Amino acid sequence: MKDFRKQIAFWNNRRITRRHALFAFGYSLVLSTTLFSCSNSPNNSQQQAVSSASNVASSSNTTADKVIRIVRSKQLTALAVLEQKGILAERLKPLGYRVEWPEFAAGPQQLEALNAGALDIAYTAESPPVFSQAADAPLVYLAANSSDGQSVSLLVPKNSPIQSVKDLKGKKVAFQKASIGHYLILRALEREGLKLSDIESVYLPPPDANVAFSQGRVDAWFIWEPFVTRNVQNNTGRVLTDGGNGLRDTNNFISTNRKFYEENREVIKVFLEEVQKAQNWAKNNPKEISQLLSATTQLDTPTLEIMHKKYDFTLIPITAAIINKQQEVADKWYSLELIPKKVNVKDGFLTPEQYAEITPQEVLAKK
Numbered sequence: 001m002k003d004f005r006k007q008i009a010f011w012n013n014r015r016i017t018r019r020h021a022l023f024a025f026g027y028s029l030v031l032s033t034t035l036f037s038c039s040n041s042p043n044n045s046q047q048q049a050v051s052s053a054s055n056v057a058s059s060s061n062t063t064a065d066k067v068i069r070i071v072r073s074k075q076l077t078a079l080a081v082l083e084q085k086g087i088l089a090e091r092l093k094p095l096g097y098r099v100e101w102p103e104f105a106a107g108p109q110q111l112e113a114l115n116a117g118a119l120d121i122a123y124t125a126e127s128p129p130v131f132s133q134a135a136d137a138p139l140v141y142l143a144a145n146s147s148d149g150q151s152v153s154l155l156v157p158k159n160s161p162i163q164s165v166k167d168l169k170g171k172k173v174a175f176q177k178a179s180i181g182h183y184l185i186l187r188a189l190e191r192e193g194l195k196l197s198d199i200e201s202v203y204l205p206p207p208d209a210n211v212a213f214s215q216g217r218v219d220a221w222f223i224w225e226p227f228v229t230r231n232v233q234n235n236t237g238r239v240l241t242d243g244g245n246g247l248r249d250t251n252n253f254i255s256t257n258r259k260f261y262e263e264n265r266e267v268i269k270v271f272l273e274e275v276q277k278a279q280n281w282a283k284n285n286p287k288e289i290s291q292l293l294s295a296t297t298q299l300d301t302p303t304l305e306i307m308h309k310k311y312d313f314t315l316i317p318i319t320a321a322i323i324n325k326q327q328e329v330a331d332k333w334y335s336l337e338l339i340p341k342k343v344n345v346k347d348g349f350l351t352p353e354q355y356a357e358i359t360p361q362e363v364l365a366k367k
Helices: 004-013 018-034 042-051 053-062 078-085 087-095 107-116 127-134 180-191 206-214 227-233 258-263 265-284 286-297 301-310 320-335 352-358
Strands: 066-069 097-100 122-124 139-145 152-157 172-175 200-203 220-224 237-242 252-257
Touching (some): 078 087, 078 265, 078 286, 087 097, 087 265, 107 122, 107 127, 107 139, 107 252, 127 320, 152 227, 172 180, 180 220, 206 220, 206 227, 227 301, 252 265, 265 286, 265 352, 286 301
Antiparallel strands (some): 152 220, 152 237
16 A cells, blocks of 8 residues: 555646546546555445445345345434434335445445445435536436535644635645535635645545544545534644535435336335435434434534534425536536536436426425
């Protein structure tokens, strides 16, 4: 394994031309997890999940007890509620399904697994689906969720002289490539008249970035909860800014692949119904959800109750405005030559009639 400096030099000095972009992109999401795989983090379980994809898919098609694999969330989310309470598992039993909750480091790794057949339901920010579509993955956007911008923050070391985003010029900033951290550092820099080229981008998945940040190997880190609160509580970092105050202008998405959607519409409908119920419960019961997820997030209940205010817990109906904003994101990444081709995000969205079939009526009524 190359040392940390060589890894960063590899990424930051590597120049990808248009001619080689498509080839390079095919490996980019894989490299983001494997290049730094010396970490013993439990989040590396996605590697085993991807490698066993074909076996799992085969067995699920030949047994009555079918499997739906939904990404494990370790944040204050409805998905975490569904897993911890076992609600969805009970609801799907009569339909012949059991639920598994594989864990992944970040959105790009989820969609890599989704495309490989090792995951059925992903939950990511806006950018991972765009990068996935640019790689010709048959992605389907099932639902949009609240942006929860305050839950994503730009951290700097507690005693860092950096006091504003402008001070990041020439500094090493860590984030997961193709993630919400990537998108928000771009947005934050543009607000100050800067570009991504004005900083030294360090592509690291969260577990490795956490180590690099705690050891002072990077100057800043754009990351989500609960990493933010853990670092603040440990006195290793402080928040320079977050995705609130209009910095985040996009939504989170629940997605699947085309094959799973076409073969499991009734299951997807049930899943979204239970997500909506869990959203409502989570929004109205801050203490209870904090107690429920304390062990999962490794944070105490009072801290989680404070964090609860950073989340909106709302499913959003898919509208033309949602699709248009997602197209803007895709066009932005293409203009920066970070995806190999222009993406038409509509290819991943369903028709209004198809959304009406799977979306809870309570959500559709918000249109």
